[in-house]
Amino acid sequence: DQQVKQNSPSLSVxxxxxxxxxxxxxxxxxxxxxxxxxYPAEGPTFLxxxxxxxxxxxxxxxxxxxxxxxKHLSLHIVPSQPGxxxxxxxxxxxxxxxxxxxxxxxxxxxxx
Amino acid sequence: GAGVSQxxxxxxxxxxxxxxxxxxxxxxxxxxxxxxxxxxxxLEFLIYFQGNSAPDKSGLPSDRxxxxxxxxxxxxxxxxxxxxxxxxxxxxxxSPRRDINNEQFFGPGTRLTVL
Numbered sequence: 001d002q003q004v005k006q007n008s009p010s011l012s013v014x015x016x017x018x019x020x021x022x023x024x025x026x027x028x029x030x031x032x033x034x035x036x037x038x039y040p041a042e043g044p045t046f047l048x049x050x051x052x053x054x055x056x057x058x059x060x061x062x063x064x065x066x067x068x069x070x071k072h073l074s075l076h077i078v079p080s081q082p083g084x085x086x087x088x089x090x091x092x093x094x095x096x097x098x099x100x101x102x103x104x105x106x107x108x109x110x111x112x
Numbered sequence: 113g114a115g116v117s118q119x120x121x122x123x124x125x126x127x128x129x130x131x132x133x134x135x136x137x138x139x140x141x142x143x144x145x146x147x148x149x150x151x152x153x154x155l156e157f158l159i160y161f162q163g164n165s166a167p168d169k170s171g172l173p174s175d176r177x178x179x180x181x182x183x184x185x186x187x188x189x190x191x192x193x194x195x196x197x198x199x200x201x202x203x204x205x206x207s208p209r210r211d212i213n214n215e216q217f218f219g220p221g222t223r224l225t226v227l
Contacts, residue, residue: 004154034215036218041220042221043203043218043220044155046215046216046217049215099171100216102154102155104154105154
């Protein structure tokens with residue numbers, strides 16, 4: 001049972017355009033969400049997070065939006081750069097959980 | 113180094129052999145996690161250590177998998193009688209403490225190939 005879902009395995013975007021990566025979750029006990037970025041042959045690195053008390057968090061080119069009623073969050077990257085090409089994992093956490101629950105990842109390719 | 117380190121970076125073994133994977137967390141981090149990423153899959157939680165508490169082993173896929181953390185620092189993940197389906201990248205992560213801001217710092221992973 002996949003509690004955190006990233007339904008798009010891959011996304012291709014042109015440099016300078018917006019990248020939108022989506023994530024859905026099923027467990028209403030999740031109240032903290034994180035995005036990790038992973039380059040080949042490296043471990044994931046933390047990118048941005050959002051608490052359920054907010055519906056938006058922004059950090060430079062990266063913005064995460066949370067829609068609790070839809071159990072949906074998205075990561076926007078504007079403008080996209082070729083160096084953003086990586087696999088992006090959505091993760092969720094909640095009281096009573098000892099661990100992050102990760103999605104399956106979306107591979108983003110930003111072409112020049 | 114300042115980050116999480118793992119060794120070896122690559123391990124090729126024959127089916128039925130035992131393997132040990134090592135993780136050195138960031139100094140001072142009390143929480144340590146093991147995950148694995150199989151081809152086309154997301155990060156699958158395996159086991160979690162927090163300080164001196166009993167580890168959360170709920171993600172271990174079978175009794176062939178075990179892990180220990182000595183002295184609250186270095187951790188070893190052991191896979192006995194390896195099977196081909198154990199082939200994956202095994203990732204270790206550490207975190208300063210277990211709280212709501214559960215940012216984890218990942219190592220580079222060990223790529224395990226079971227022939």
